[in-house]
Amino acid sequence: MLLEPALLKVAAAVAGAALAAVGSAPPAPPGPSSSTVVDRSGTGALRSPSVAWRWPLAGTPPVVHAFVPPPGPYAPGHRGVDLGAAVGAVVLAPAAGTVTVAGRVAGVPVVVVAHAGGLRSTLQPVAATVPVGATVRAGDPVAVLSGDAGHCAPAGCLHWGVLRGTTYLDPSALLRPPRVVLLPWS
Structure with a gap:
């Protein structure tokens, strides 16, 4: 898996502080060690054989906006996928885990599940x-899509992001079957 470092110190510090304010992990320390890395591979390298992943909405929702990694530090990108859904749609845990945030972060209503x-x-x-603290299985209801203005307005959508530390990953890569590579007999 090739990773490209992107120094988003400010974003990482703000996000860490916001998560700490609502009872999650402490913020990342400031300085050169705080960096954000974006996984550009989209490969099955993200998959864990012990974790079953599913869409966080019923069925197979339409992908309104795909994951678009930023080309560099502070650059625009789309660090998750937007899934089309109506306000009030039941939002499901995409994999088993523990709810670590259930409230507003930077003014946005969010649920975070640690897997x-x-x-x-x-x-x-x-x-x-x-x-916060609830243990959930893949497919358990964790929220309902709110009417808060989002970046899909006027249509409704659920933004699903996945991180490992401060590394943004493509959530849809977790749903793909692993790539099989046949090797020659030696």
Whole structure:
């Protein structure tokens, strides 16, 4: 897996501080060690054989905006996928884990689920239906899609992001079957 470092110190510090304010992990320390790396591969390298992943909405929702990694530090990109859905749609845990955030972060209503392998799912804009500390299985309801203005306005959509530390990953890569490579007999 090739990773390109992107120094988003300010974003990482702000996000860490916001998560700490709502009872999650402490913020990342400031300085050169705080960096954001974007996984550009989209490969099955993200997959963990022990974790079953599913869409965070019923069925197979339409992908309104795909994951678009930023080309560099502070550059625009889309650090998750937007899934078309109506306000009030039930939002499901995309994999088993523990709810670490159920409230507003930087003014946006969000639910964060910590999964095995150090991955975290962020789901927004949502109204949480589970408390912080709740243990959930893949497919358990965790929220409903809220009417808060989002970047899909005027249509409704759920933004699903996945991070490992401060590395943004393509959530849809978790749903793809692993790539099989046949090797020659030696």
